[in-house]
Amino acid sequence: MHCSRAPGLKKHGWGEAFPFSLPNSGGLRGSVGIYFPDRRLFRALEKQLVFRHYRIDAVLEGEIMSKSILVLNGPNLNLLGTRQPDIYGSKTMVDLQAECVEKGEALGYRIDFRQSNSEGTLVDWIHEARNRYAGIVLNAGAYTHTSIALMDAIESVGVPVIEVHISNIHQREDFRHVSYVSKTAMGMICGFGFYGYSMALDALVNHLRH
Ligand code: CA2
Numbered sequence: 001m002h003c004s005r006a007p008g009l010k011k012h013g014w015g016e017a018f019p020f021s022l023p024n025s026g027g028l029r030g031s032v033g034i035y036f037p038d039r040r041l042f043r044a045l046e047k048q049l050v051f052r053h054y055r056i057d058a059v060l061e062g063e064i065m066s067k068s069i070l071v072l073n074g075p076n077l078n079l080l081g082t083r084q085p086d087i088y089g090s091k092t093m094v095d096l097q098a099e100c101v102e103k104g105e106a107l108g109y110r111i112d113f114r115q116s117n118s119e120g121t122l123v124d125w126i127h128e129a130r131n132r133y134a135g136i137v138l139n140a141g142a143y144t145h146t147s148i149a150l151m152d153a154i155e156s157v158g159v160p161v162i163e164v165h166i167s168n169i170h171q172r173e174d175f176r177h178v179s180y181v182s183k184t185a186m187g188m189i190c191g192f193g194f195y196g197y198s199m200a201l202d203a204l205v206n207h208l209r210h
Contacts (some may be wrong), residue, residue, distance in 0.1 A: 032149050055201040067108065069204060070133040071197065072125055073115035074141030080166075087191050088169050096194050100137075103198045107205045109134065119143050119150065126161075134208055135160040137200040144169075144181045154184040160207055162200040165190035 063077050073093070081092035097113040100208070103112035116122055122140065129136050140150055154161045161184070168191030169176040182188050187203060189196045 035115045041044065055130050066134055068110045068133050069104060069135050069201065070129050071097075071113045071137045071201075072113055072120075072122060073113075073139050074143050075117040075124055077139060077141055078115050078117070087168070091194060096197065098132055099194055100197050100201065103201050107201060109201075109205065111201075119147055123149050126150070126157050126159075129159045130157045133159060135162070135164065135204045137162050137164055137197060138181060138185065139164045139166070139197075140181050144179045145175055147180055151180040151184050154181065160204060161185045163188040164196045164200040165166060166193055166196060167191060 059191065060195055073096075078093055080088055081090055091119065093115060097111075100113055101111045114125060116125070126136065126138075136154075136159055138150075139156075140147065140163070144163070144165070161181075163179065163181045163185040165188070169179070170190070179188065186207065189199050189203070192199060
């Protein structure tokens with residue numbers, strides 16, 4: 001066990017998403033990508049987190065990398081629960097993260113849950129998955145229908161990707177019927193609301209086990 005911060009924590013600045021919780025981390029359960037826009041809020045938790053860093057350090061060196069799944073969300077999904085409940089439901093991104101983390105724990109995987117409105121950031125995160133994550137669940141939002149860059153990133157990284165959409169994109173406008181992500185993802189689930197993420201995690205872990 002090392003008495004320093006975990007490698008995964010060093011490269012994250014304050015206010016950025018960073019992993020601090022693992023299945024056995026006691027009170028701070030199963031959440032990753034916690035955002036601290038307010039330094040004072042972070043300070044209030046810092047003492048507790050430093051304790052967790054040591055625990056994370058001990059585990060990261062071993063099985064954690066191969067037992068981690070990246071769940072990526074694209075543009076505007078941060079608005080979940082604020083508008084268009086007829087299409088996307090009334091639950092929020094935080095609810096979705098909690099559901100994914102809980103499902104991941106049940107399957108024995110740590111979930112790293114992230115959202116970005118930037119195409120380049122999503123490409124960078126897909127690249128980051130190489131040798132670090134067992135697989136990716138990806139809802140690329142509207143970039144699904146436009147992004148050759150995401151398609152190429154998925155193809156180049158050599159990590160299994162399951163595409164997911166909250167809505168049934170084939171019952172919507174014609175431009176949503178095309179998915180560049182589908183061309184390189186293992187498979188695609190759409191139309192089942194947040195439950196689609198759970199289905200995607202099941203499908204991914206089933207693939208990893210066989
Ligand atoms: O159904 C999905 O999950 C989508 O990926 C969602 C994207 C859409 O462009 C895709 O065609 C299908 C849009 C996400 C926007 O989410 C909002 C949620 C609430 C309020 C406003 C936008």
